[in-house]
Amino acid sequence: MVTDAWLSGAAPPRYASSALQSFTETLADAGRQVQLASPSDPARREAVSTALGRLSSAAKRAQTAVDAEQHAQAGQAQRELRAAQSDLATAYRQYFSPDR
DSSP: OHHHHHHTTSSOHHHHHHHHHHHHHHHHHHHHHHHHSOTTSHHHHHHHHHHHHHHHHHHHHHHHHHHTTOHHHHHHHHHHHHHHHHHHHHHHHHHTOTTO
16 A cells, blocks of 8 residues: 555655555564474464465565665566565465364
8 A cells, every 4th residue: 555655646755665665664563473483384384474474575675775776676576566566465374274
């Protein structure tokens, strides 16, 4: 949403950059927490961790693009964010599915 707002001119670059940085840090923390979780199903845990890392990397790329005021790169990062978000949702559902 932040990237959408910045690309449309509804959010100033400083706000968007700060929000994306905070999001990246939150995702990194979540990734560390997942790595420390019970290893009852390492493959599923790794899928969640990988998806979090991908999402974090895309958020960092979006922040870098916003900081450099590069709209095309921000648009690409936005697409990567959406794909990574979908991957995370899938990994999360599989990790917590009852057939675990």
